[in-house]
Amino acid sequence: MVICENVDRKIIPIASGKGGVGKTVLAANLALALADGGRKTIAVDLDLGGSNLHTCLGIKNINPGVGNLLADKSLRFKDLLLRTRYHNLMFVPGDVLVPGLSEIIHVQRKRIVKQLLSIDADYLILDLGSGTSDAVLDFFLVSNCGILVTTPQPTAVTNAYGFFKNLVFRFLRRALSGNKKVSEYLISLGSERAPQSSPTVPQILSRLNKIDKGKAQAAQDYLSMLHPKLVINFSHSPDDTDAGLKIRDLCKKNLNIDMECIGLIGHNGAVDKSVADRVPLLRFEPDSVAALQIGRIAGRILSEPGFPLCTSEASFGKKSFDLVREESHQDFLNKSKADMPDVNDLMQVIEGQKRQIDDLRGTVRILTLRNM
Ligand SMILES: Nc1ncnc2c1ncn2[C@@H]1O[C@H](COP(=O)(O)OP(=O)(O)O)[C@@H](O)[C@H]1O
């Protein structure tokens, strides 16, 4: 796992527990915003079996991608790099030309990760598939600063927590695979029959402590390296940050992982139109609230050289949710103001209506006199 706070090159995987929550839209536009910020950025389509990042970037589906890398051993990742029409932004397609790769095996995942790590850029944005397949979890664990996208809906919140639960168990199993007894214990957890009986991470750590004190400490240390970030999409209210807080609190209590919120994106009709037009939202409607909100997420990443560590107190832990709620509150107020007609326009409408009423009155009077 790349610990992103220690390196200039940041790898930011984007995942979700539930499908259709806006990962690809965020991946395309966040990558563009980082490129606009003057950083060499590469957007990589790693949604094998469902690649469509090229659509959001307005690129035709005719170029070899990650799928070809698996099919042709002579290919290297750098052979797949495509220039986009946007300055500083490059793109690596997924597997649209090589179907049947949704269930890739361990060696194939390792090959992709190895190649990925050899690429030079300031930011690598990885658009992942939905859910908790081994491939998605392994790609998310390529670095410690992945973004999980959720909507405020209860089903998405449940799936977001489920994602982190699966992630932590996979992470611990991989990180502690050297000790047979520890491995056997962790594997036995996966075969628990009753879901409600599955132990929390604090319970697992106290059991590990009895098997191997050093490994228990290592597990704790590994978990503290994870700094996942949350983005709430399809929001209709600043209170939607409560859904994120629910995920955060559950993760803290049951999984021993801390997370911050780095942004909320409102439900916005311009997003669908931009996808239909195959132009990233940041270019299609740069003044839309959603574009500003995505730009703000990029700004947060660019302004923290130690990202995913947050130097600002307000961006850390629970406070990050308060900050995002406050920003979103402002966005909603600004949007309502923008939706309200201008006072001068209103006065003109009222004057016009007054004139129409006077005309009508005159007509009624004439008709009444004629009929007398
Ligand atoms: N903030 C938003 N407002 C309105 N529509 C959105 C928003 N974010 C995403 N969408 C729409 O939702 C659909 C799914 O988005 P996508 O990024 O493909 O999801 P995922 O990659 O998670 O499956 C797309 O049609 C997109 O236009």
Ligand SMILES: [Mg+2]
């Ligand atoms: Mg997608």
